[in-house]
Amino acid sequence: MANMVLKELPKFEMMAFNAETGKFVKVSDEQYRGKWAVICFYPADFTFVCPTEIAAMNAKLDELRSLGVEVLAISTDTHYSHKRFVETEPLLKGLKMTIGADPTGEVSRAFGVYIEGEGVALRGRFIVNPDGIIVAEETIAPAVGRNVNELIRQIKAWQHAYKTGEVTPANWRPGKKTLPVNTDEEKMTGRVGDYVTIEEILS
CATH class of the missing domain: 3.40.30.10 (Glutaredoxin)
Known part of the structure; x- marks a missing residue:
């Protein structure tokens, strides 16, 4: 493969x-x-x-x-x-x-x-x-x-990333927080938890 x-x-x-x-x-x-x-x-x-x-x-x-x-x-x-x-x-x-x-x-x-x-x-x-x-x-x-629902979730995440240059955390769906590494890469490095919590990721 x-x-x-x-x-x-x-x-x-x-x-x-x-x-x-x-x-x-x-x-x-x-x-x-x-x-x-x-x-x-x-x-x-x-x-x-x-x-x-x-x-x-x-x-x-x-x-x-x-x-x-x-x-x-x-x-x-x-x-x-x-x-x-x-x-x-x-x-x-x-x-x-x-x-x-x-x-x-x-x-x-x-x-x-x-x-x-x-x-x-x-x-x-x-x-x-x-x-x-x-x-x-x-x-x-x-x-x-x-799982077709997971496929659709991934497509929506990829379309958002493709359009904006942002990246999406685990479990992302439209309306949830993204990670704006395209604008704040240096500030975010090692500090992703300042942008999104595990509770938000799993919600």
Whole structure:
């Protein structure tokens, strides 16, 4: 596996199933450059944890779009499999997401999440900023699903940091204190506790 944080979004092109339109489409990295994006790998269609993750992401898709975020899910299944999966899995009723097909594992390898010998991807989730740079990566083994609310919290924090140059402490949410190192770096050094308390961090 390769760490992708602070690296450029890999180039890719693949077939996909657009569940919102019910059509097969081609997607590529070019569609996600110049905007905030989430590229989200999952192991396989017709499994158990995977539809819960996709459904949770879909339930928050309007909120993500309101933040200017594009979302692409990817597995190593074909686009035909994706279509059948969406049509038969009850949790995916009303799905609006696009699901990319990576049957050769080429794209999964480019992101460092391909499990050689098994032909599937780990649960890898990548936040990409408008400069095409991956700023966050979460990669976990297949047995445990990820938290879409934490993803949204991170996106909001990254968007604030990108816009202002400020940095955000642990657990930051909009409306909470930031750390203005862009203006008070020398004053803050070794004195972060003068700006924010552990109670404020955990609240």
